[in-house]
Amino acid sequence: MIIEAGGQPPAFLRLSMGQALANEGDLLHVVTNDNISTRRIAFGRAIVWGSAAVLALTGLTQTLQETGLAGFGYSNWRPTLYAYILWAVCLCWSQVLIRGEQGKRTLFVLPAALFVISMVVFPLLFGLVIAFSDWNLSSPTGRTFNGLDNIRQMWRDPFYWNALTNMVWYSLAILVEYAIAFGLALLLNSQIRARKFFRVAFLMPLMLSPVAVSWMIGKSMMEVRFGPVARLARELGWEQPSFFGSPELARASIMIMDAWTFIPFMMIMILAGLQAIPKEVQEAAKVDGANAWRGFWEVTFPLMLPVSITAILIRIIFKLKLADIIITVTSGGPGGATDSVTSFIFREYRDRSNVGYGTLLAMVYLVLIVIAMTILMKIAERWMRPQY
């Protein structure tokens, strides 16, 4: 899975882990005298294995019914789900029963770990099965394994490759967003009045639902006849403003709307970084005769590099999920020019309700993302390593 992208956690994650992980070993030393009776241990073992047996039995009977070998009167897979939850609870409880104090510590992490594993790992494995099958949810035939057909179809699907290239363009737009966000953060960090008002105002776009935003801006304000943005464009001398007419313009419009929503996100991170830089550093640069321009490029910017890279990487992660705005404003048009991978798969499913092909596309996307992010993190790590 994506856990093992190179063995070591990448730079931006490790940086944020701070000193908590610098020294392995318990930070909190507890010496307890656990007197755990053998009966307690036996009971702990019993509930784990007992509930596991219940789970196995339920799963087995349900599978039998599904394959038509025997009827048990189940209407859905809920019983297996309940049995699984029972098993998970018993597992957590037994940790305390069997291992005492040590078990109580495990109990901090175990629920979250079980939750994530059952919600991610299991569906991903299941997704791998779906990805290599032809499965139309509305047809009565159900799932049929079709080998590599989906891959061949993907290879010939120009719209998927188009969506992937669009994602590259969308990701490149982050550099511009970053520049704007940095500028805004510098402004907010300088000596200004009404700082609180500006901070709240600048934060606002992030709070708004992308769907409402795409209506407000994409459908209403960019409306060709009377939208205020179109009016402004006409005032500025653009005769026939159409924001979603040509592929390039449509893509740019989507980029602008997405940037509008997410610039505050980067701005806040950069602002936090700026406020963490001690004032003395800038003052020392000033004393040494640096003007504001050089002071920025040779002191502030290098100091901000780690924060910047973290912000950009996280922003890329969010950008790769981009879909809401595209689905609601252009639904991929004109001619798939604005499609992101997510919106393309969404439409693919909506139009043909074929789960198999969509899942394969998503899986390939995931692999590409993991590769790209690993490379980016490696580069970032190498770049940030002190060179003196």
Next chain:
Amino acid sequence: MTEQIFRDSNTDLAHRARWWTGRIAVYGALVLWAIICLFPIYWTITTSFKMAPDVMKGNMVPWWDFSPKWLGWKSLGLSPDTIGAGSTVRDEFLKRFYNSAVTSVTSSALAVVLGSLAAYGLSRFSYRFGYMKNSDISFFFLSQLILPPVVLALPFLVLYRSLALLDTQIGLILLYTLTVLPIVIWIMRDQFAGIPTELEEAALVDGLSIWGAFVSIVLPIALPGMVAAFILSLVLTWNEYFFAALLTSTHANTLPVMVASQTGSQGISWWSMAALSFAAILPLIVIGIVLERYIIKGMAAGAVK
């Protein structure tokens, strides 16, 4: 007139002029961006009070170039004269609003509970699950951020169908919890790392158990961080559209799905769309203004350390 003897030298005057142009540039940029951020909200509010001709003419300032009418809110059943009468649209809206509120609050709360526990454990004890050590477990949790929702969407569609969880609130809550959990863990780990372990050691010496120390000593200190994580999760889950559009159809629809489904049908009645959009974003605008401090704190947590 005698010439002034003591006066600012020319270089100082030039400095003053530069200072003023600098100030004007800074405030100009600030105001410009504030307008860019706030104008769409203003446009939505005013449009919800416009009539068709006002929309077509693009009038913008109420009472000056158009007179506000309750048109948009009437179609939503929320204007003063329709608020008493029954309205199917309003019932629909309130149902969606309720769905959104339940799913986002529950999933955020669940994520904060699970995430805080995990983050606390990871910041205090060293674990070993097989070959995985603390840093690996942390990375396992945080790496979920990279997972795009579309990868999980279709498998979950199929799984939920066979579990009869399709179009239920619980189904959405589980998925939303999963999507915000890494963010919560990130913020909370940072919080707990900043709390000195001596506090718990003292509590343990005084006879509290690990969990007792956690609940009565550490949690109160970490509360601001938890609020920040909760609010941030709330914002993300309230606005979520993709999963909701895919996994719900009639019962558990959330507000974004309702807003999105209105756009295509029967031409666009701009005023009612504006009213609906504004009603959908209003809770978050209020949260943004009142709890801005926490949101910024939450987002800044990961950046600096």
